[in-house]
Amino acid sequence: MIRWKIPTSFKSLNRTYIVEEIDEVAQTVLAAMDVHPNGLHLPEEAKIFLDLTSENQELIEHSFFHEWVHSALEASGYEHLSKDEEFVDEFAAILHQFFQTAEGDVQLEE
Numbered sequence: 146m147i148r149w150k151i152p153t154s155f156k157s158l159n160r161t162y163i164v165e166e167i168d169e170v171a172q173t174v175l176a177a178m179d180v181h182p183n184g185l186h187l188p189e190e191a192k193i194f195l196d197l198t199s200e201n202q203e204l205i206e207h208s209f210f211h212e213w214v215h216s217a218l219e220a221s222g223y224e225h226l227s228k229d230e231e232f233v234d235e236f237a238a239i240l241h242q243f244f245q246t247a248e249g250d251v252q253l254e255e
């Protein structure tokens with residue numbers, strides 16, 4: 146299985162995104178929006194906020210991928226797809242499953 150952790154930062158095209166625990170500002174934004182309640186992404190600030198208080202690690206990971214899919218779609222000019230929460234959540238689940246189940250190491254022949 147691939148070893149991975151939710152990162153504290155990552156690059157998406159030419160921007161560096163920061164991943165942090167939901168703070169009071171993000172909490173206020175969340176309260177004012179009808180969005181995925183366990184995470185939030187702010188494209189202008191290149192930030193992803195996660196609710197790390199949950200004891201459900203799978204939920205936290207899923208929330209990370211959910212917000213990552215939003216940020217990737219918006220960074221690559223597919224904002225219209227990012228507005229489709231069902232699509233974003235399903236794609237996040239498939240991506241999460243990939244990281245949970247991928248095994249092996251294919252060696253390319255030279």
Ligand SMILES: [Zn+2]
Pocket residue numbers: 180181211215230233
């Ligand atoms: Zn969402």
